[in-house]
Amino acid sequence: MTARPAPVSSTLFERAQAVTPGGVNSPVRAFNAVGGTPRFIRSAKGAWLTDVDGNDYVDLICSWGPMLLGHAHPEVQAAIAQAVTRGTSYGTPTEPEVELAEEIVSRTPVEKVRFVSSGTEATMSALRLARGFTGRDIVIKFAGCYHGHVDALLASAGSGLATLAVPGTPGVPASAAGETIVLPYNDRAAVSAAFAEHGDRIACLITEATPGNMGVVPPAPGFNGFLAQTCRDHGALFISDEVMTGFRATREGGWGLDGAVEGWTPDLMTFGKVMGGGFPAAAFGGRADVMSRLAPEGPVYQAGTLSGNPIATTAGLATLRLATPEVYADLSATADTIKSAVVDALTAAGVPHGVQSAGTMFSVFFRDGEVTDFAGASTQDTQAFAAFFHAMLDAGVYLPPSAFESWFVSSAHDERAVSTVLAALPGAARAAAAIGSA
């Protein structure tokens, strides 16, 4: 294996560490889980990243989901370039906001939508709205689901199943975590028990439409519908967090995998990533009667200086309009090709593994058997993954640097990009095997 030289990345990383905690502006970008130095990327085009040392990589991060059409898509670039000539922010309503809102309303069950600048803001605001609407405080979430770095959602399970949580990180007050209940994913009995004990105090239950932040862990058949019904039975709101899955898992998002078929709708949904087309844009939306409780129509306050920014909404709108059913069919085919090659390579090398998917999203678990919750995801061989990751990187494939992440493809992942991935897999699988048996 020939490690790619990265002297410029290493120098930049040293400079970055001197002025930024850990040298990165979001922890997932660091290589803490796999060791080594993150590559500093200078440019990207289609399926490819180019680092500051001139190395090319097939990108399987896709900015953690947003780059559905690949990098620097010519039509998205043209829309952005046009928009920039008209100025970059006005602090007034604009036409692209209306058009993007109409596009989202036409493709999802939400009736009204409000734009914000990050997924964290979307879930934070959805929680506030649910609490304001119901007049209740308690929030239920699932272990292993990530909803951004909202205080109430950075909580760890308390001592028992239906008990209130404790802070998941220093800096979160016990009072913020103390209104949250953390339950094991896919566990109907735990959900029923929590509602039986605290039902009339529960404002909402928030879940990823299909969890992708512990690796891809699909809901058991009917699980989301059960959550929606349980919430309704107790006067709580059901919030489906589609920041990752929205316009990514399917054209209709994660909801397209079950809700659209089973006939239920969330009360509120949150979006981000793909809908910003690579810019900081996110949204929350839902039932008109709930959304109408937001200021200035209603009493629940929520605001944002750059919310609905004209460049971001233009990029998001261009991306969503170009994301046709053919694009999703294409993404699925690419994902299938990579998934079966991963299975072949890891099987041949004797590395325990499982590949799980939700629409066009997928991830690889470095353990045998089906993963249905965070406890299961946590039993992976992370050392084997680290060896696999570095062998892939050396062979020109940039994977998410953690065993707990989804792999993302784009419609720009063509024959050349996919064959680079396929060529890298057998050697990476052998590298993982060498660690696993050591």
Ligand SMILES: *Cc1c(COP(=O)(O)O)cnc(C)c1O
């Ligand atoms: C990425 C993500 C968030 C947070 O979005 P940011 O824009 O990073 O704040 C929230 N929920 C889910 C499901 C996500 O994947």
